[in-house]
Amino acid sequence: MSLLPRLLELEGLLAEHRDLWHPQPFREPRPAWFAGWPALADELLALPDDAVEQLNDDGAAARRLLTRHLPEIGAFEALLILPQGIPAVNPVTNMHWAWGIPGRKRAQIEAFVAASQATGRPALEWCAGKGHLGRLFALKHGVAVSSLEINVVMCADGEMLARRAGIAQEFIVADALTSAVPQACHALALHACGELHRALLQQADQCTALDIAPCCYHQGVEVVYQPMSAKASLQLTRDDVRLAVTETVTASRQQALQRDRDMAWKLGFDCWRRQQGAETYASFKPVPPAWLRNDFAYFCRQMALRAGLELAAETDFANLEAQGWQRQREVMQLSIVRHAFRRPLELWLALDMAVFLEEKGWQVEINEFCTRNLTPRNLMISARK
Ligand SMILES: C[S@@+](CC[C@H](N)C(=O)[O-])C[C@H]1O[C@@H](n2cnc3c(N)ncnc32)[C@H](O)[C@@H]1O
Numbered sequence: 001m002s003l004l005p006r007l008l009e010l011e012g013l014l015a016e017h018r019d020l021w022h023p024q025p026f027r028e029p030r031p032a033w034f035a036g037w038p039a040l041a042d043e044l045l046a047l048p049d050d051a052v053e054q055l056n057d058d059g060a061a062a063r064r065l066l067t068r069h070l071p072e073i074g075a076f077e078a079l080l081i082l083p084q085g086i087p088a089v090n091p092v093t094n095m096h097w098a099w100g101i102p103g104r105k106r107a108q109i110e111a112f113v114a115a116s117q118a119t120g121r122p123a124l125e126w127c128a129g130k131g132h133l134g135r136l137f138a139l140k141h142g143v144a145v146s147s148l149e150i151n152v153v154m155c156a157d158g159e160m161l162a163r164r165a166g167i168a169q170e171f172i173v174a175d176a177l178t179s180a181v182p183q184a185c186h187a188l189a190l191h192a193c194g195e196l197h198r199a200l201l202q203q204a205d206q207c208t209a210l211d212i213a214p215c216c217y218h219q220g221v222e223v224v225y226q227p228m229s230a231k232a233s234l235q236l237t238r239d240d241v242r243l244a245v246t247e248t249v250t251a252s253r254q255q256a257l258q259r260d261r262d263m264a265w266k267l268g269f270d271c272w273r274r275q276q277g278a279e280t281y282a283s284f285k286p287v288p289p290a291w292l293r294n295d296f297a298y299f300c301r302q303m304a305l306r307a308g309l310e311l312a313a314e315t316d317f318a319n320l321e322a323q324g325w326q327r328q329r330e331v332m333q334l335s336i337v338r339h340a341f342r343r344p345l346e347l348w349l350a351l352d353m354a355v356f357l358e359e360k361g362w363q364v365e366i367n368e369f370c371t372r373n374l375t376p377r378n379l380m381i382s383a384r385k
Contacts, residue, residue: 007351010079011234021341025334040069044333055336062340076344085115085369101132109133111370112190116211124185126200127176127192131158138167145169181206195220209384215377217349218242228356244346247376262292268324269303296321350379357383
């Protein structure tokens with residue numbers, strides 16, 4: 001069954017609610033929807049921290065909260081239901097195939113291989129890293145695998161692992177953006193970022209089958225996303241596309257705390273700028289990590305210096321930092337609205353690619369090849385001729 005109707009229905013709903021997912025509370029302390037939905041704003045700003053954390057990580061729960069204020073949001077749920085991948089049982093008896101692979105990555109690879117139906121054709125592993133996926137695929141299906149990867153050291157490590165496993169896996173050190181896909185191969189791509197998975201799709205005609213689990217959709221998008229399908233027309237900026245992949249579900253507690261503090265400090269500095277008369281948020285260039293390892297006053301001084309602004313010696317940094325933390329709390333509370341649309345946006349991006357393939361005559365399915373706690377990037381686009 002064609003995926004086009006689902007793409008169009010999802011696109012319609014997303015376009016209708018753009019005012020809710022496009023504004024970033026980090027940049028706009030009071031997004032425009034705030035005035036239109038005061039009861040929603042009040043409810044969010046009264047939420048305790050643990051509820052905020054949970055709702056920011058659980059899109060379905062965030063959509064349930066929104067649905068109480070905007071019942072039409074409920075229409076997303078049916079569109080988000082996807083077939084689940086087959087549970088991964090260890091598919092090979094070779095005990096050494098997974099040597100050195102961290103547990104979660106290993107489980108992702110086993111799930112990807114379980115969900116990918118072999119065609120008997122040689123496989124091409126796109127952006128392979130050390131070729132773990134290709135190695136397991138070769139062991140399970142007894143086909144030759146070519147693993148394309150730009151990093152020479154990873155390729156050398158992968159060759160060693162392939163020799164140890166006794167399989168026919170060659171490594172091609174090459175740039176996926178400029179490489180030709182070999183004829184009639186079964187292409188496999190696990191977490192090839194943005195433009196890398198799109199580069200593979202552009203050469204789909206070379207393949208007999210494709211299994212792609214995309215990630216980092218925003219990579220390679222400069223200002224606005226260019227839909228791949230002729231039928232798709234949702235307008236997304238780079239930041240909108242990035243929203244699709246901003247979960248911290250696999251981040252450690254330590255990483256989450258660090259993220260919160262970095263945000264509070266940037267917002268504290270933003271408060272100071274606004275007190276100096278700046279009316280809008282100024283995009284931060286990437287902040288050198290060393291500035292965030294010192295104290296808040298040092299951070300502000302470095303930021304001011306880089307911006308060519310003068311920071312008075314008597315600045316009350318403790319107060320400013322407290323304002324930053326207050327803004328950080330509000331940003332997290334208000335971001336629940338935006339985060340409710342993460343999965344719908346991600347699915348729209350995957351459907352855009354799937355319908356692009358359908359337009360070229362492929363039979364295409366999208367499934368969830370593993371659970372979200374293994375990786376939130378768990379969508380797999382499978383195309384067969
Ligand atoms: C997120 S990792 C995924 C690796 C592997 N597929 C996995 O799931 O474990 C992305 C890989 O793409 C590789 N890569 C990045 N840019 C590339 C390019 N232009 N051409 C080929 N490989 C590239 C990186 O070196 C990295 O190994």
